[in-house]
Every structure is written in structure tokens, then in C-alpha cells.
Amino acid sequence: MRQLVCAMVLVLVGMGLGAQESGASPDIGTVDITAQAYSPLVLVPAGKVTVLSADDIATTGASSAAEALTMVPGVTVSSHGPGGGQATIAIGASSANQVLVIMDGVRLNDALQGAPDLSQVPASMIDRIEVLGTGASAAYGADAVGGVVIITTKKSGASRLSLGVGDTAYPTALGLAGAGSLADSQKFTLDAGSRIAQADVAFSAQAERGSDAYPFTAGGADVLRSNAGYWDVAGTLSTGLPAAGGRLESTVMGSHLETGVPGSTISYPLYLSSTETQTNTAVRGSLGWSSDALAGGALGVAILGHGSYSRLDYFNLSAPSYYQITSAGVDTRWSWIASGAVNVGFGSSLLYDSADSPDFATRAEGQPKRLSLGAYAEPTVLVGDRLKLTPSIRYDWNDTYVSGLTAMLGLVLEATDRLDLRLTGGRSFRAPTFEDLYDYFHDPVWNYTYTGNPRLKPETAYSGELGADWHADALKVSATLRGRYVEDLISYYSDPVTYDGTEINLGRAFISNADVDLGYTLGAARFAANYDFIYPLDVSNGSSLAESPVIPYYSRHSAKLSADLSLGSATLGLSSRFTSKRVDQATPTQTVPDLFLLDLHSSIAVATGTRLTLDIDNLLDTRYQVVYGYPMPGITVKLGMRLDL
Numbered sequence: 001m002r003q004l005v006c007a008m009v010l011v012l013v014g015m016g017l018g019a020q021e022s023g024a025s026p027d028i029g030t031v032d033i034t035a036q037a038y039s040p041l042v043l044v045p046a047g048k049v050t051v052l053s054a055d056d057i058a059t060t061g062a063s064s065a066a067e068a069l070t071m072v073p074g075v076t077v078s079s080h081g082p083g084g085g086q087a088t089i090a091i092g093a094s095s096a097n098q099v100l101v102i103m104d105g106v107r108l109n110d111a112l113q114g115a116p117d118l119s120q121v122p123a124s125m126i127d128r129i130e131v132l133g134t135g136a137s138a139a140y141g142a143d144a145v146g147g148v149v150i151i152t153t154k155k156s157g158a159s160r161l162s163l164g165v166g167d168t169a170y171p172t173a174l175g176l177a178g179a180g181s182l183a184d185s186q187k188f189t190l191d192a193g194s195r196i197a198q199a200d201v202a203f204s205a206q207a208e209r210g211s212d213a214y215p216f217t218a219g220g221a222d223v224l225r226s227n228a229g230y231w232d233v234a235g236t237l238s239t240g241l242p243a244a245g246g247r248l249e250s251t252v253m254g255s256h257l258e259t260g261v262p263g264s265t266i267s268y269p270l271y272l273s274s275t276e277t278q279t280n281t282a283v284r285g286s287l288g289w290s291s292d293a294l295a296g297g298a299l300g301v302a303i304l305g306h307g308s309y310s311r312l313d314y315f316n317l318s319a320p321s322y323y324q325i326t327s328a329g330v331d332t333r334w335s336w337i338a339s340g341a342v343n344v345g346f347g348s349s350l351l352y353d354s355a356d357s358p359d360f361a362t363r364a365e366g367q368p369k370r371l372s373l374g375a376y377a378e379p380t381v382l383v384g385d386r387l388k389l390t391p392s393i394r395y396d397w398n399d400t401y402v403s404g405l406t407a408m409l410g411l412v413l414e415a416t417d418r419l420d421l422r423l424t425g426g427r428s429f430r431a432p433t434f435e436d437l438y439d440y441f442h443d444p445v446w447n448y449t450y451t452g453n454p455r456l457k458p459e460t461a462y463s464g465e466l467g468a469d470w471h472a473d474a475l476k477v478s479a480t481l482r483g484r485y486v487e488d489l490i491s492y493y494s495d496p497v498t499y500d501g502t503e504i505n506l507g508r509a510f511i512s513n514a515d516v517d518l519g520y521t522l523g524a525a526r527f528a529a530n531y532d533f534i535y536p537l538d539v540s541n542g543s544s545l546a547e548s549p550v551i552p553y554y555s556r557h558s559a560k561l562s563a564d565l566s567l568g569s570a571t572l573g574l575s576s577r578f579t580s581k582r583v584d585q586a587t588p589t590q591t592v593p594d595l596f597l598l599d600l601h602s603s604i605a606v607a608t609g610t611r612l613t614l615d616i617d618n619l620l621d622t623r624y625q626v627v628y629g630y631p632m633p634g635i636t637v638k639l640g641m642r643l644d645l
Contacts, residue, residue, distance in 0.1 A: 046410030061615030084230030084259030094146025157200020185210025246291025264629030
């Protein structure tokens with residue numbers, strides 16, 4: 001395999017050099033390493049990428065990154081409730097731990113628990129989100145099996161000062177005993193930027209509190225969701241200035257959440273809690289230097305040092321606990337224009353993780369630690385006027401599990417002036433977390449013990465994607481076919497006699513899916529539609545695909561529609577999403593039914609620099625849940641005002 005990949009890279013580079021020597025070749029473009037060092041548009045140009053701008057996010061009325069991602073094709077947001085409820089994402093038929101999330105160049109997936117809680121990333125701080133829907137470990141390393149999400153916070157030092165205030169209400173809760181008012185939760189935002197001498201300074205902050213007293217149906221009657229109150233505050237400060245012929249940038253972000261833990265409504269009211277709470281505190285910082293002007297403009301570099309600390313505390317449980325992780329690392333990314341037809345990207349990463357939790361106290365080696373190293377190379381080769389090839393190869397090493405080599409090949413063909421064809425494929429992997437490997441928990445009431453498995457292997461995936469993008473003046477159409485084979489899936493196993501549990505490498509899956517996107521602009525109106533079909537098969541028993549059972553834990557069909565209209569100083573939008581029924585993975589005896597949601601978004605400028613917003617989520621007052629046992633609100637009304645000073 002290694003010899004094959006190396007040969008592939010050499011052949012493709014040779015093809016590009018040969019194309020250059022045979023005649024005029026198209027310019028490969030500027031390096032632009034400073035702005036796009038982590039962008040999948042650069043690192044995985046043959047993959048389908050969905051981009052959300054700050055304006056797109058503001059139009060949805062989202063409070064967090066998780067809410068902003070709900071309308072992205074192929075993305076499923078698993079929310080345990082609004083406000084302080086945990087929310088993770090999956091792309092297609094992936095698990096949340098198989099999607100890598102990077103914010104400002106720093107991984108949010110941690111070695112302790114894996115998938116990040118994206119409800120803790122305020123939408124008001126986000127400048128841009130990019131979503132890649134295919135495996136890409138050859139470019140990004142561990143955990144990029146189902147896709148990659150790149151979040152960039154606001155950094156521009158353009159002079160600005162915006163203040164925002166918002167209120168959320170659940171009208172159907174007003175008639176219930178103990179219900180709040182039309183002011184269930186409030187949100188305050190601040191966005192500021194300035195240039196001081198040659199330095200750009202940007203600051204964003206968000207504070208929010210709520211009782212989340214919304215109704216859900218239990219025993220045939222409406223019951224108020226209790227112990228779901230929360231308050232959180234988050235802020236980010238970034239600076240940038242010229243230094244040593246390049247640009248020096250720093251970013252610091254901090255957040256703190258205190259929330260009630262209402263518990264699952266399964267077997268209501270047995271599992272509901274009126275006292276359990278948790279807090280979540282996180283601090284992240286990075287310092288980077290970048291330049292695209294080295295070697296006369298032929299060489300670009302981005303060097304980023306980063307560190308993070310997060311702690312999650314559970315209170316009022318039968319066994320109070322906490323999870324804490326500290327990480328530090330350095331990433332380098334280089335881009336070298338070797339010729340008019342060849343651009344070589346390469347880089348390295350070093351990451352150190354250290355965890356602390358009572359759940360690891362019985363481990364003889366003490367609290368877990370991990371050192372990870374990685375290096376990659378990715379030449380971009382232009383063949384003729386219309387064909388771009390992007391082979392990439394990466395090697396990862398760490399001291400807790402066996403990783404190794406990953407590779408990927410991408411191809412983009414400009415078939416006509418209106419039609420582009422895309423093809424990409426490669427190998428990716430998902431790293432076992434510290435919880436998977438070393439966790440220990442004993443429940444004295446049920447006499448149940450859970451232990452991690454230090455012999456776990458990483459999940460390995462081989463994926464391929466074929467796509468076509470066609471565009472006219474006002475119409476854009478995109479169609480994509482994907483296939484992914486995953487082996488050594490990390491699964492929970494429970495002994496049928498003692499009920500003691502552990503994690504094991506069990507099972508293989510083959511997942512195919514197809515999606516179609518349409519976008520149309522007609523004057524001041526914009527329309528978008530997406531349909532996604534997923535067909536996941538359990539191929540663990542070695543039978544043929546035709547004989548393999550369908551994995552029931554994913555919605556086979558999903559669709560998302562939106563329409564937006566601008567009328568002078570006012571905007572009006574409708575969005576809807578549908579997902580077909582599925583079996584709940586945590587509770588296989590239960591089925592999550594078909595779901596159709598309809599949302600309304602509107603805004604109007606009432607004076608210079610003053611804009612009012614009205615968002616009504618779940619217009620049809622649908623009673624639903626994404627994670628079984630955790631009901632979501634019915635009709636939700638959000639009022640907001642933004643002042644641009």
C-alpha cells in the first residue's frame with residue numbers, strides 16, 4: 001500500500017511537470033496560505049464543500065454553531081434540548097466522533113471524549129463555516145472519517161461596533177402550571193473591531209440565560225420541561241499585525257456554562273431529575289505567524305501554536321464526577337509554487353493531551369496522556385487547461401494506539417464552462433478516545449461495571465466521492481455519490497448475564513449515499529433545495545451486499561428547502577427540513593418517527609443602524625425529539641434587535 005501511494009504521487013507530479021514542459025499551462029494561482037491554511041476548498045478541492053457566511057448564519061437566527069448547521073445538506077444535529085442542551089453533529093451515516101471540527105486552526109475534538117459540543121460555540125462570533133462531507137484524514141489527521149467542519153471566528157479589524165439583544169418565548173407553555181412568561185430566555189451579543197496603528201483588533205462576546213420551560217407530551221398530557229435552566233457566557237479576542245515580513249495573529253476564547261440536567265423522559269417520570277446540574281468551562285488560545293511572500297512569492301507558510309483547557313463537572317449525581325483535559329500543540333502548513341502547473345502543500349502537527357478524571361483513578365499507569373505527531377504532503381497538479389489532480393499522503397504516529405499511513409487522491413475536471421466533475425477517494429481513521437480506552441465506572445445500585453478497552457484499534461474507513469456541479473446565470477445544480485467502507489467499528493458491548501460493559505472493535509459497515517442540491521436566484525428571491533438518500537449496510541458477517549442487513553439507526557431520506565426574499569430594508573425567509581423515521585441507537589426498542597419542521601425568519605431595518613428580527617421556529621408546533629428521550633420545543637418565538645453604532 002505504501003509503495004503504491006508513493007508511486008501514485010510521483011507519477012502525478014511527473015504528469016504535471018510533463019504538461020508544463022510540453023507547452024503553455026494555466027497559472028496555478030497565488031498561495032494565499034494566510035487565509036486558507038485549513039480550508040477544505042484548498043486541501044480537498046475535489047470534495048463537496050458547503051460554505052456558510054456570517055450573513056447566512058444571521059439569517060437563520062441561530063444562537064450557536066449547532067443551530068447554524070441544521071440547514072446544511074447532509075448534516076444531522078443531535079440535540080439534547082435548546083439552550084444549554086448538548087449538541088453534536090454527524091454527516092451522512094457517520095457518528096459524531098467521526099466528524100472532525102476545527103476552529104481557528106485548532107481541533108475541537110479532544111482525546112478525552114471525542115466529539116465537541118457545538119452548542120457551546122456562539123453563532124455571533126462566527127465569520128464562516130465550511131463543511132466537507134467526505135473522509136479526509138490524509139489532509140487533517142485523526143477523526144476525519146465522515147467529514148470535516150472548519151469554523152472561523154470574526155477577526156477583521158474593520159471599525160465596527162454592534163450590540164444585539166434577543167428574547168425567546170414558548171407560547172404553548174403559558175397555560176401550564178409553573179410556566180414562565182413570554183421572556184423565557186434572553187441573549188446579549190457584542191461585536192467590535194478596530195485598527196490601532198497597524199494592528200487589527202476584534203472582539204466578540206455573547207451572554208445568554210434561560211429557563212427553557214417548554215412543554216412536552218407525557219402520558220397523553222402536556223408537561224413542562226423542568227430543570228433545564230442555564231446561563232452561559234463566551235468571548236473571543238483576536239489581534240493581528242504585520243511582523244517579520246508576514247502577519248502575526250493571536251486568538252483567545254473563553255466560555256462558561258452552568259445548566260440543569262433534566263434527564264431522559266424515557267419511562268416518565270422515573271428518569272427525570274430536578275436537582276442534577278453541570279458546569280462546562282473552556283479556554284483556548286493560539287498564536288500564529290504566516291506569510292505568502294517567501295522566496296519571491298513562491299513559498300507560503302502558516303505556523304500555529306495553540307493550547308486549550310476544558311473541564312466538565314457533574315453535580316448532585318449519586319456519584320459526582322468531572323472530566324478535565326489540557327492540550328497543547330504546534331501545526332505548520334506550507335505551500336510551494338514549484339512551477340506554473342505544480343503547487344506542493346506540506347506540513348506537520350504535534351499535539352500533547354493530558355486528561356484528569358476520577359473515572360481513570362483505577363488505571364495503574366495513572367491519568368492518561370497522549371503524544372501525537374503527523375506529517376503530510378499534497379501536490380496540486382494542473383494537467384492541460386482543465387484538469388486538476390490533488391494526491392495527498394500523511395503519516396500519523398502516537399503513543400496510545402497504532403495509526404500509520406493515510407492517502408487520498410482528488411480530481412477536478414472542468415468539462416465545460418458550466419460543468420465541473422469531481423472525484424476523490426482515500427483512507428481515513430477515527431482515534432479511540434481516553435474514555436474508550438481507559439474509562440472505569442461502577443454503579444453500586446445496579447451492580448453494573450463499565451471498563452474501557454486499552455487494546456482498541458482505530459476505526460478505519462475507505463471512502464470515495466463522485467460529483468458534478470453545473471451552473472447557469474441564476475441556477476446551480478450539484479449531484480454527489482459517495483461510498484464508505486468502515487471496519488473495526490468501536491462499539492459498546494454488554495455481557496448478557498452480568499450486564500457489565502466495555503468497548504470492542506466489532507463490526508464493519510458499507511455506507512452509500514446520494515444527494516442533489518439546487519440553488520436558484522430570481523431577482524431579490526433565493527431558493528435552495530437538497531435531497532439526501534443514505535443506504536447503510538452492516539457487512540460484519542462477511543455476506544454479500546445484497547444479503548447484508550440495513551443499519552436502522554440512520555434516516556434513509558432527508559430533505560431541506562429554503563426560500564428567502566429581500567424587499568428593500570426587509571427580509572423574509574422560510575425553511576423546512578424532513579427526515580425519515582429511524583431506530584434510536586441508544587434505545588433500539590424505540591423508533592424516532594418521520595419529522596417535518598417549518599421555520600420562519602424575518603428582519604427589517606427600522607432606522608439607520610437599527611434592525612429588528614423575528615424568528616418563529618417549528619411553526620407547526622411539532623412535538624419531536626432528535627435524541628430519543630430528550631424532547632425539543634414546540635413553536636418557538638425569537639425577537640431580536642441589533643444596533644450598529
